[in-house]
Amino acid sequence: MPPESPPGAGLAGRSLKRRWTLAISGMLVAGLAAQILLTGGFSFFGTWRAAMEWLRFSEKEASGMQEANSVQVFRRLGTALLRNPVVQAATREPVKDRLHEELAPVLEGSGVRWSYLGPEGKEWHSDGQGCGELAQGWEDAAGADSGRWVGCGEDVVLAWSRPLGDGRLVLWRPVDAQYLGEHRALADNELILWAPGRPLVSTLRRPGGASAEVWLPEDLQQELTALGPKDSRCGAYVLRVRGYEGYRGTYGKGEGEVPLPSYVCFSAIRPATTHLPHRVLYFIPRAVVDSSAWYGVWTMVAIAALVLVPALVWLAWRLVGNAMRPVLALSKASARVAQGELGVVVQMPAEGELAQLIDAFNAMTRGLEESQAARVESERRAAVAPLLKEMEIARRIQSSILPAPRQVPGYEISARMVPVATMGGDYYDVRPTPDGGCWIGIGDVAGHGVTSGLVMLMVQSGISALLEHRPDLAPHDVLRAVNTFLQDNIRERLHSDEHVTLSLLRFHPDGRVEMAGAHEDVIICRADGTLERLETTGTWLGATRDVGPFLRTSTFRLGAGDLLLLHTDGATEAPNVGRERLGLDRIAAELQRRAGAPATEIRDALFELVLQWAPQPEDDVTLLVMRYLGEAQRVAA
Amino acid sequence: MTSALDIPAIKEPGFEAFATREENAVRLAFLGSAELQVSELLGPFLARVHDEALRLGAREVTVDLVKLEFMNSSCFKRLVTWLNLLREVQGQSSYAVRFLSSPRVRWQKASLMALSCFAPGSVTIEARDAS
Numbered sequence: 001m002p003p004e005s006p007p008g009a010g011l012a013g014r015s016l017k018r019r020w021t022l023a024i025s026g027m028l029v030a031g032l033a034a035q036i037l038l039t040g041g042f043s044f045f046g047t048w049r050a051a052m053e054w055l056r057f058s059e060k061e062a063s064g065m066q067e068a069n070s071v072q073v074f075r076r077l078g079t080a081l082l083r084n085p086v087v088q089a090a091t092r093e094p095v096k097d098r099l100h101e102e103l104a105p106v107l108e109g110s111g112v113r114w115s116y117l118g119p120e121g122k123e124w125h126s127d128g129q130g131c132g133e134l135a136q137g138w139e140d141a142a143g144a145d146s147g148r149w150v151g152c153g154e155d156v157v158l159a160w161s162r163p164l165g166d167g168r169l170v171l172w173r174p175v176d177a178q179y180l181g182e183h184r185a186l187a188d189n190e191l192i193l194w195a196p197g198r199p200l201v202s203t204l205r206r207p208g209g210a211s212a213e214v215w216l217p218e219d220l221q222q223e224l225t226a227l228g229p230k231d232s233r234c235g236a237y238v239l240r241v242r243g244y245e246g247y248r249g250t251y252g253k254g255e256g257e258v259p260l261p262s263y264v265c266f267s268a269i270r271p272a273t274t275h276l277p278h279r280v281l282y283f284i285p286r287a288v289v290d291s292s293a294w295y296g297v298w299t300m301v302a303i304a305a306l307v308l309v310p311a312l313v314w315l316a317w318r319l320v321g322n323a324m325r326p327v328l329a330l331s332k333a334s335a336r337v338a339q340g341e342l343g344v345v346v347q348m349p350a351e352g353e354l355a356q357l358i359d360a361f362n363a364m365t366r367g368l369e370e371s372q373a374a375r376v377e378s379e380r381r382a383a384v385a386p387l388l389k390e391m392e393i394a395r396r397i398q399s400s401i402l403p404a405p406r407q408v409p410g411y412e413i414s415a416r417m418v419p420v421a422t423m424g425g426d427y428y429d430v431r432p433t434p435d436g437g438c439w440i441g442i443g444d445v446a447g448h449g450v451t452s453g454l455v456m457l458m459v460q461s462g463i464s465a466l467l468e469h470r471p472d473l474a475p476h477d478v479l480r481a482v483n484t485f486l487q488d489n490i491r492e493r494l495h496s497d498e499h500v501t502l503s504l505l506r507f508h509p510d511g512r513v514e515m516a517g518a519h520e521d522v523i524i525c526r527a528d529g530t531l532e533r534l535e536t537t538g539t540w541l542g543a544t545r546d547v548g549p550f551l552r553t554s555t556f557r558l559g560a561g562d563l564l565l566l567h568t569d570g571a572t573e574a575p576n577v578g579r580e581r582l583g584l585d586r587i588a589a590e591l592q593r594r595a596g597a598p599a600t601e602i603r604d605a606l607f608e609l610v611l612q613w614a615p616q617p618e619d620d621v622t623l624l625v626m627r628y629l630g631e632a633q634r635v636a637a
Numbered sequence: 638m639t640s641a642l643d644i645p646a647i648k649e650p651g652f653e654a655f656a657t658r659e660e661n662a663v664r665l666a667f668l669g670s671a672e673l674q675v676s677e678l679l680g681p682f683l684a685r686v687h688d689e690a691l692r693l694g695a696r697e698v699t700v701d702l703v704k705l706e707f708m709n710s711s712c713f714k715r716l717v718t719w720l721n722l723l724r725e726v727q728g729q730s731s732y733a734v735r736f737l738s739s740p741r742v743r744w745q746k747a748s749l750m751a752l753s754c755f756a757p758g759s760v761t762i763e764a765r766d767a768s
Contacts, residue, residue, distance in 0.1 A: 446714040497718045501710070501751070518751040535747060539754030543717050544724075550754040569710060579651070579670065581707065618673065619710075 025310075326350040330361055343369040391450070395419075398453055401460050403430040408438045410509055410634025414599035415566075415624035416607065418617070425452030426568045426620035427459050427502070431467055436509040436634055439467055442566040442624060443502030443519055446540075455498050455542065458489055463504070475504040475516035476551035479541060486542035499543040503536045503566070511558040511628050516551050517541075520567055523588045525595050527561030531588050560630025563602070565591050570619035571610050582613045591625075599625040642693075644685045647678045654679065656686055659699075663690050663732075666701040667708075676711035683719040695732050702749075703739045703765045713748060720755040737765045 199214050199221070206215040326348050333344045344365050346358050402417060408430070417426050425445035432438045441463055445452040462482045466473065473481075479502065490496050503519035515522070517538050524532040539550040558564060567587065574582045590609050594602045603625045610621055642663065646655035652669040665686060671679065690698050702708075723734065734756065738745040746762075753760040 444710065446710040446717075497714060497721075499714065499717055518747065521747075537747075537750070539751045540717070543721065544755050547754065549757075573707070573709075 323354070326354045326358060330357065333361065333365075337365060337368070342372050394450070394453060398457060401457070402428065406430050406432060406438075408432050408507075409436050410629050410631065411438065411507065412599045412627040412629060413438075413440075413624070414603040414626075415622070416603060417620060417622040418570075418607070419620045420448065420570070420617055425449075425456055426570065426622040427456045427500075428566070428622050428624055429460055429463065430624075431464065433471055433506075437507045439463075439471075439504065439506055440566065440624065440626070441502060441504045442568065442622065443500050443517070443541075444568045444570075444620070444622075445498055445500050447498055448620070451494070451496055451498060454494075455486070455490060455500060458486060459500055459502065459541075462486065474553045475506055475514050476538070476548075476553045478504055479517050479538070479551055480546070480548045483541040483547045484545070487545055490542045497543075500541040501569075502541050505566075507558075507626075507628075509634050510631055511560070511562075512555065513558060513564075514553050514555050516553040520569060520572065521584060523565040523567075523584065523591060524556075524558070525563040525565070525588075525591050527559060529592060529595060531592055533584070533588070558628035560628060560633070562628050563591060563595055563599075564626045564628070565606075566622075566624040566626075568620060568622040570617055570621035571606070571623060573619065574610050574614035574617050574621070576613050582610060586613075599627050642689050644682065644689055647675070647682055649675055649678065654682060656682075656689070658693065658695075661695055662697040662699060663693070663695045664699045664701065667705040669705065670707040671705065671709055671712040672707075673709050673711050676709065676715055679712050679715040680718065683715055684722070687719060687722050690732050691726070691730055694730070697733045697735055699735045699737060701737045701765075702742075702745060703737055705739075705745075706742065708744075708748070713752065716752055717755055720752065720760065723759060724756050731759065734760045736760065736762045738762055740764045740766075 199216050202214050202216055204215055204217065206213060326346075329346050329348050333346050336344045342365055345362050348358060350358055403415070406413065413430055415428055415430065417428060419426065425448055427441065427443040427445070429441045430438055431440075441459075443456075443459060445455045445459070459482065462485055463478060466478050466481055470478075482502075486500065490498050501517075501519045503515060503517040503522070505522075506514040508514075515534070515536065517536060518540055519536050521536065522534040524534065526532065534554075534556060537552065537554065539547050541547060565587070567584075571587060572582060572584045576582070587606060587609065590606055591602065594605050597605070603623050606623050606625070607621070610617065610623075642656045642658050644656040647653060652667075652671050652675050654665065654667050657664045657666075663686060686698065689695075720734070723731065726732075736749050736753075738749055740746075749762045753762060
């Protein structure tokens with residue numbers, strides 16, 4: 001039985017198709033994700049790195065780092081945001097909303113053309129007029145990548161710049177009471193922006209006073225007034241933390257550190273101009289910065305998920321597919337077994353329990369096939385048993401009519417026939433005559449099997465009947481009569497095409513022999529060892545209506561001690577493994593070599609010669625060995 | 638002028654048989670050893686030869702056995718059948734059969750002599766040198 005191939009049709013086929021579809025889809029998605037990763041990954045990588053840097057920075061701060069360099073913090077934040085392609089691609093307004101700052105592009109990097117949001121917050125100024133300090137501040141900061149605070153008239157502006165293409169990007173906003181108020185809540189502090197000698201902005205409010213009024217308690221104003229600037233470029237500022245007197249301090253060059261709550265990032269912007277020696281305390285909500293950092297983180301996580309999930313799905317599908325393939329093969333093989341194909345063998349690499357299952361399945365199918373074969377053979381035997389029995393009966397009939405060893409006075413006779421088919425086509429018979437002689441016939445029906453055996457029986461019966469009533473007939477007359485009824489039986493009744501090669505010999509008591517009929521040559525080994533080969537003449541029987549004109553009886557004589565051999569072509573034409581025929585010469589030589597032995601011993605020796613030459617004869621083999629003992633022996637017997 | 642007949646040749650391991658046309662005759666050539674298994678092919682082959690010979694009005698069919706080493710009795714049975722067909726043909730349409738045998742192959746002489754009796758007057762045997 002052919003081995004079971006991997007599933008490819010039906011349920012298995014559909015599953016395979018589905019898996020291929022999933023695989024191709026997974027590969028497409030993975031490819032798309034890879035494309036996104038490759039094209040955007042480098043840009044996002046900067047965001048990722050900056051975000052992680054920021055987060056690490058925040059962690060350091062949370063663990064006790066008291067100083068937070070405002071420039072560094074802002075730089076990191078700005079780096080993270082400006083490298084963010086989303087920020088880059090966005091309009092100013094989203095950036096503004098995100099940063100809670102105003103946004104102004106300043107071209108050419110020199111501050112010659114710059115923009116800012118006017119006091120009303122509705123229009124942009126881009127001619128550089130009306131804010132000379134801001135322009136000056138940028139000029140001072142040209143080439144630097146830093147944050148600044150600058151003053152513009154009475155307005156205090158917090159600005160930060162960074163090179164961007166052929167210009168600069170400026171983030172800025174006015175620092176006013178609202179601004180400080182926003183950060184007061186985060187810092188849990190009252191914030192004051194202090195200019196030398198007077199407060200510029202404060203979150204403190206006079207009890208019952210107007211919200212726009214810049215007011216400080218008297219004692220605090222005196223205290224701040226007493227501080228004074230540290231140098232010509234540094235103004236003084238004060239952070240007054242209500243209820244936390246210990247947090248009061250100064251910031252600037254060489255100043256000390258003030259611990260602040262870790263959840264607020266503290267930025268100190270150094271003064272930019274001498275005539276505006278302001279200081280600003282700038283608090284950036286931690287959530288704003290963290291959200292930007294986490295935005296990059298989650299973006300990367302999403303991209304990774306986009307790539308990894310299809311890959312994991314594909315990998316899982318492959319693993320499941322590998323595990324399911326033997327199961328599907330077994331399922332298909334089982335269906336074939338159910339349809340009667342019992343010898344299905346599943347050949348598929350598997351391990352563990354699946355391998356054991358396949359082995360068990362194959363053992364089962366082998367067992368089923370063997371059982372089925374045994375059952376079929378049993379049924380076949382049962383079916384042909386009657387026929388075989390009849391064939392055996394026919395063979396017995398044929399064998400039984402072959403002559404038993406008969407004693408013919410004056411002759412020593414030994415014969416044997418070995419058929420290759422159940423019924424042989426060879427014929428021989430020995431019929432003693434009342435005068436002390438005998439008839440011997442030998443022949444061969446062309447073909448094998450039952451028909452040949454039946455024809456052989458006809459020959460035997462016909463000759464026996466004739467000789468029983470007309471023992472005086474000449475051999476050719478007997479053959480002519482036999483041919484008549486054979487031809488009728490074979491051609492007219494059986495509508496078959498068999499014919500018979502047959503020689504009939506009449507042995508007289510005095511050694512005279514009459515012979516007729518075309519068969520194999522007769523070999524005579526004279527008592528002195530001389531070999532003679534007698535050709536038979538005439539024609540074959542059963543093929544034509546009258547063979548009389550072609551038959552004649554010839555005569556020869558045997559002397560005492562002479563051996564005579566009759567045979568059929570199964571002996572002379574026996575082929576060896578090289579398809580070489582044994583031939584009559586080898587048989588005659590063996591006869592000559594064994595001439596002194598009893599007839600039976602010679603016969604057996606000749607059979608041994610044939611079977612050694614052709615262990616599996618292809619045709620019936622008949623050998624008859626006769627020795628004429630002489631008249632004296634006959635009379636004595 | 639020699640032309641091929643519409644008779645497929647037999648080409649078996651160790652045996653070949655083919656037919657050619659020679660003016661008013663058909664020539665058959667058997668080569669090798671005609672074993673038992675050849676007999677099943679030889680019957681249709683000879684029947685086709687008979688039909689073709691009649692159709693073409695051939696006067697003679699020559700059977701060249703000079704290079705035939707052996708013929709099984711079952712194959713001889715096909716020759717007997719063929720000659721029986723020939724014997725049934727009456728009158729002008731019949732054709733003669735001429736066997737070319739090799740003197741060195743002993744069995745051919747006796748067997749062909751016996752065979753010739755089935756169509757007396759129509760079958761002749763001629764010895765030819767294998768060379």
